[in-house]
Amino acid sequence: MGTVAQRLIGAAGAPPRWLQSGARFVPVVLALTLWQVIVDLGLVNRDFLPSFSDTVAALAHMIRNGEIGLNLFVSLYRALSGLVIGSFLGIGIGLLMATSARADGFFGPLVATTYSLPKAALVPLFILWFGIGDVTNILTVVLACLLPVIVATYHGVKAVPPVLVWSARAMGTPGPAVLWRILLPAALGSILTGVRIALSFCFVLTISAEMIAAKTGIGKLIFIYGENGAYAFMFGGLMAVVIVAYAADRALVAAMHYILRWDDSLHSVTSYD
Amino acid sequence: MTDRARAPAGSSTGGALRRIAAMLRDWVFYAYPLVLLVLLWEAANRLGLTRPLFLPSVPDVIRQFATMLVSGEIVGPLALSLYRAFAGLALATAFGVAIGLFMSRSRFAHWAFDPLVSIALPTPKIAFVPIFILWFGIDSLSKILLVAFTCVLPMVVATYHGAVGVSRSVIWSAEAMGTSESKMLYRVILPACMPYIFSGVRVTTPVALITAFTAEMIAGGGGVGANLMFAQRFFQTSTVFVDILVMLITGFVFDSILLRLRDRLIPWQDEAERQ
Amino acid sequence: MSRIVIAHLNKIYKSRTGDVPALIDINLDIGDGEFVSVIGPSGCGKSTLLYILGGFIAADGGSILVDGKPVTGPGTDRGIVFQEYALFPWLTVDQNIHYGLEMVGMSRRERDEIVRHLIRTVNLEGFERRFPRELSGGMKQRVAIARTLAYNPHILLLDEPFGALDSQTRESMQDELRRLWLKERKTVVMVTHDVNEAVYLSERVVVMSKRPGRIVEEFKIAVDRAGGREATVLSETFTRIRNEVWLSVRRQVGAAPGGADRNEMAGG
Numbered sequence: 001m002g003t004v005a006q007r008l009i010g011a012a013g014a015p016p017r018w019l020q021s022g023a024r025f026v027p028v029v030l031a032l033t034l035w036q037v038i039v040d041l042g043l044v045n046r047d048f049l050p051s052f053s054d055t056v057a058a059l060a061h062m063i064r065n066g067e068i069g070l071n072l073f074v075s076l077y078r079a080l081s082g083l084v085i086g087s088f089l090g091i092g093i094g095l096l097m098a099t100s101a102r103a104d105g106f107f108g109p110l111v112a113t114t115y116s117l118p119k120a121a122l123v124p125l126f127i128l129w130f131g132i133g134d135v136t137n138i139l140t141v142v143l144a145c146l147l148p149v150i151v152a153t154y155h156g157v158k159a160v161p162p163v164l165v166w167s168a169r170a171m172g173t174p175g176p177a178v179l180w181r182i183l184l185p186a187a188l189g190s191i192l193t194g195v196r197i198a199l200s201f202c203f204v205l206t207i208s209a210e211m212i213a214a215k216t217g218i219g220k221l222i223f224i225y226g227e228n229g230a231y232a233f234m235f236g237g238l239m240a241v242v243i244v245a246y247a248a249d250r251a252l253v254a255a256m257h258y259i260l261r262w263d264d265s266l267h268s269v270t271s272y273d
Numbered sequence: 274m275t276d277r278a279r280a281p282a283g284s285s286t287g288g289a290l291r292r293i294a295a296m297l298r299d300w301v302f303y304a305y306p307l308v309l310l311v312l313l314w315e316a317a318n319r320l321g322l323t324r325p326l327f328l329p330s331v332p333d334v335i336r337q338f339a340t341m342l343v344s345g346e347i348v349g350p351l352a353l354s355l356y357r358a359f360a361g362l363a364l365a366t367a368f369g370v371a372i373g374l375f376m377s378r379s380r381f382a383h384w385a386f387d388p389l390v391s392i393a394l395p396t397p398k399i400a401f402v403p404i405f406i407l408w409f410g411i412d413s414l415s416k417i418l419l420v421a422f423t424c425v426l427p428m429v430v431a432t433y434h435g436a437v438g439v440s441r442s443v444i445w446s447a448e449a450m451g452t453s454e455s456k457m458l459y460r461v462i463l464p465a466c467m468p469y470i471f472s473g474v475r476v477t478t479p480v481a482l483i484t485a486f487t488a489e490m491i492a493g494g495g496g497v498g499a500n501l502m503f504a505q506r507f508f509q510t511s512t513v514f515v516d517i518l519v520m521l522i523t524g525f526v527f528d529s530i531l532l533r534l535r536d537r538l539i540p541w542q543d544e545a546e547r548q
Numbered sequence: 549m550s551r552i553v554i555a556h557l558n559k560i561y562k563s564r565t566g567d568v569p570a571l572i573d574i575n576l577d578i579g580d581g582e583f584v585s586v587i588g589p590s591g592c593g594k595s596t597l598l599y600i601l602g603g604f605i606a607a608d609g610g611s612i613l614v615d616g617k618p619v620t621g622p623g624t625d626r627g628i629v630f631q632e633y634a635l636f637p638w639l640t641v642d643q644n645i646h647y648g649l650e651m652v653g654m655s656r657r658e659r660d661e662i663v664r665h666l667i668r669t670v671n672l673e674g675f676e677r678r679f680p681r682e683l684s685g686g687m688k689q690r691v692a693i694a695r696t697l698a699y700n701p702h703i704l705l706l707d708e709p710f711g712a713l714d715s716q717t718r719e720s721m722q723d724e725l726r727r728l729w730l731k732e733r734k735t736v737v738m739v740t741h742d743v744n745e746a747v748y749l750s751e752r753v754v755v756m757s758k759r760p761g762r763i764v765e766e767f768k769i770a771v772d773r774a775g776g777r778e779a780t781v782l783s784e785t786f787t788r789i790r791n792e793v794w795l796s797v798r799r800q801v802g803a804a805p806g807g808a809d810r811n812e813m814a815g816g
Binding site: 024025026027028031048105106107109110113114115116117118120121122123124125127128129199200203204206207208211212218219222223225226227231234235238241242245246248249 | 303304305306307310326327384385386387388389392393394395396397398399400401402403404406407408479482483486487490491498501502504505508510513514516517520521523524525527528
């Protein structure tokens with residue numbers, strides 16, 4: 001990693017951290033340059049692939065007139081609400097399933113069967129029941145985020161060494177307190193990994209739901225511009241989505257680094273594991 | 274997640290029937306929350322708590338399922354959706370494994386692809402549907418390529434991790450025995466990666482199915498997803514339910530098949546994930 | 549007046565393939581302030597016995613009375629130290645030791661005082677803010693012991709507490725444990741597979757048979773330890789007793805399941 005940068009800088013010592021992480025993205029810069037070049041050279045029809053500069057210009061325009069801000073905000077609101085609600089519910093259910101055989105017997109089959117259902121398939125149904133809008137969208141996202149968090153919580157809690165629970169009980173911790181004082185912190189690594197997966201899901205579902213039917217949102221924006229042939233704007237919206245999704249993932253990873261700084265088994269949680 | 278006891282082996286059809294009955298009974302006990310849900314559903318309907326437009330009765334849905342099954346309205350679109358999903362998955366696997374292996378053996382490849390993969394992974398690839406329609410039309414090609422695009426990244430990651438996980442001593446032993454670079458890839462690293470690749474396929478299959486269905490829902494062009502949207506537009510709620518059920522069962526069936534396949538093909542792998 | 553009275557204790561592990569008896573008819577009286585080691589071949593059930601004493605698993609027959617009252621579950625009167633330390637990895641050294649005190653109910657200042665004293669006692673000053681993952685095995689074990697001592701249980705249950713440490717660390721930890729015991733005179737029940745350790749630390753050593761475990765022999769350790777570790781370990785008395793215990797355990801290792809009978813062992 002950063003070998004090219006290191007060779008450029010020479011043997012004068014390790015290059016500063018920011019340069020090293022920046023150097024990591026040189027291939028991206030190269031790819032973007034390639035994109036610009038093949039369109040400018042006419043190798044690809046501009047109608048089908050606006051150039052990088054066209055896209056950035058369109059995006060800048062949309063930022064200035066507030067279109068991006070508005071729609072992105074709505075989508076983020078839906079996605080993150082769904083994520084938060086889904087995560088809390090998921091942790092609760094996962095905890096329950098891992099500590100109560102009865103809860104496991106009840107929720108287990110439900111989880112196993114709905115696991116393979118594309119939650120987007122429920123959007124038309126929800127539109128029928130709740131109309132087009134935030135409720136439909138957020139509900140879909142909640143259902144999508146539930147499963148990875150439930151599974152991750154379940155496995156995380158099951159993996160807590162019994163001696164931790166026994167120590168806590170020997171020190172007088174009452175039953176329910178064991179749940180949130182011992183099991184939850186001990187399972188946090190696994191839980192947060194599940195939340196990271198749920199994070200990627202929440203964007204997918206918000207946008208899917210918006211593309212299927214919505215009045216506002218970045219998914220709808222991309223879709224409408226696509227339909228109307230304003231491809232630079234369509235690409236611009238897409239670029240905004242890529243940036244936001246990447247930033248959100250990195251933010252979560254940074255948070256995980258801090259929250260889990262005590263965990264010595266999480267050396268690879270921050271790469272694309 | 275519960276253990277199901279095997280019924281004792283019987284002889285002749287009486288025994289076989291008893292075994293099937295026992296299996297069914299075990300399954301009902303295991304899936305009792307589902308049974309409960311169905312009962313609640315039907316009760317809500319009988320009690321008039323919901324309107325058939327929003328929640329068709331259970332018998333209606335079953336009847337609609339049977340009708341559609343017979344008329345080919347399920348099998349046809351399902352075949353199309355499956356074709357798209359698995360063609361895309363096959364493409365993704367071929368490219369993903371190749372790129373992943375390449376990245377594991379070449380520092381340049383790793384340097385070049387790593388940031389691209391890292392940025393592309395968290396992106397909701399479904400947002401690219403309008404682009405794929407623009408470039409490849411509404412029919413199967415755009416869906417297949419979208420599935421491939423969505424699935425290639427997890428396959429790259431899975432293969433890469435498998436490949437770099439091959440222990441150094443294994444590679445060095447092979448090198449000491451004069452293995453060329455290409456042989457190394459085919460005869461040492463690839464086989465060692467198989468569990469990871471298979472695991473990647475297993476995890477990515479639902480993604481392929483979901484992407485195909487969702488793309489059809491957004492863009493149309495045939496398949497179960499398009500059918501679903503069509504039915505919803507005309508308030509044919511029973512059909513909507515049937516299509517949802519079809520998607521559910523399809524996903525469940527394939528996941529079960531893959532689980533069983535894995536146990537058959539790679540019995541030595543110690544798998545920590547189970548659900 | 550005995551602190552711990554174990555009478556006719558049984559434990560059977562049930563499985564699909566049949567019942568596996570782990571402990572059979574265990575009878576043991578442990579006096580107030582006594583240091584007793586339980587030793588035996590691997591799998592003999594000595595840890596199981598300790599876990600039943602701690603109230604983490606239930607017996608299938610017989611009784612355990614602690615101070616006249618039956619054991620129904622874990623409690624702050626019986627502190628436990630595990631071989632795997634069982635520290636809470638998400639808490640610092642300081643927070644781990646504090647944990648034991650939170651359930652006891654005293655003022656913040658009193659708690660801080662006790663924790664500071666304990667950290668000094670186990671020689672971990674300067675490491676209060678570290679996480680367990682930053683500590684060596686010996687240091688982790690010291691935190692575990694400090695944590696258990698914090699809430700001052702009458703009884704200390706030690707499950708191979710030094711098993712995961714290297715010899716040098718183990719020896720210094722043993723000395724520290726003995727020093728603490730001499731000062732506080734708690735009742736200690738220690739499970740170990742190390743004969744030297746058992747004889748060095750305890751007043752009494754109980755030998756168990758191969759699984760299913762029963763108590764086959766007891767040794768009263770009459771060793772003068774006043775001269776320090778070197779003098780003690782090299783003394784004739786220590787060596788003689790240690791050899792007797794070692795032979796006893798070896799016989800159990802080689803014996804049939806259920807143990808070599810006392811009568812069989814009378815000859816030698």
